Amino acid sequence: MxxxxxxxxxxxxxxxxxxxxxxxxxxxxxxxxxxxxxxxxxxxxxxxxxxxxxxxxxxxAPLARLVTEAFTAEPPTETDRQVLQALLDHPASTAEDLSAACGWDGGAWQLHFGSMCERRKVWLPDPDYVPARNGYFYSGLLADLDEHNRFTMKPEAAEGLAAVGIGKGPAS
Missing domain, CATH: 1.20.5 (Single alpha-helices involved in coiled-coils or other helix-helix interfaces)
Incomplete structure (x- = not known):
């Protein structure tokens, strides 16, 4: 060619x-x-x-569309579904609470969630760089983290995930 x-x-x-x-x-x-x-x-x-x-x-681009594209291009594994559903079912939870919801110990949830987001970075907006961590906060692509270290799924991310059959979608 x-x-x-x-x-x-x-x-x-x-x-x-x-x-x-x-x-x-x-x-x-x-x-x-x-x-x-x-x-x-x-x-x-x-x-x-x-x-x-x-x-x-x-x-x-709208985050919901990008999330839908990311999870269509790279379908979620069972572990991906588990960490996503844990966050959707338990908003404003710590990584330890979300790990427990998955049947794990410590901060395992955060490791899996961050890795899942990083694997889809080519379809999503740039993650925030966190100087204190000397790295990017990939979890922040889909979730908000408050000052008490509690995670909540971004509403637009939840909407995008619902389009691929994960969660319930945006609140009506």
Whole structure:
């Protein structure tokens, strides 16, 4: 396929297809013929431009839609469903309380919830950076954390999850 056709197809490619296209273009940029290298650089530039456009779109898109897209693109595991349902059923709870609701000890809920959110970061807005933790707060993509360290699902996230069959949806 020509570079022009590959570039034209980029907006319609899913994450995995874009990753394969990027890997192939990087390989050709490093070791292809002069023409292949030039085409590969054009494809890489187009992939970067699309990634920037997608990022900008995610930052301003409704969270409910992004959550629905994230959990459609990467369906929830049973553990994902368990941690989501625990939070939906027990708003304003600590990580320890949510862990207990899942039948676990300590802060296991927070580890699972944060990891689940991080796995879907390509479909969601940027997480907040927390200097005190020297890292990103991925749980904050779907949940609010109050000053008493109690988690509550964001209403827009609950709406997006309801669209994929998790929880009850927004309050009427």
């Amino acid at each position: 020509s570079a022009e056709k590959q570039i034209a197809a980029i907006p319609g490619l899913d994450t995995a297809a874009r990753a394969r296209l990027r890997a192939n273009a990087e390989r050709l940029a490093a070791s292809g013929s002069a023409t292949q290298q030039a085409d590969a650089r054009a494809v890489l530039a187009a992939l970067d431009a699309q990634a920037a456009t997608d990022h900008e779109t995610r930052q301003s």
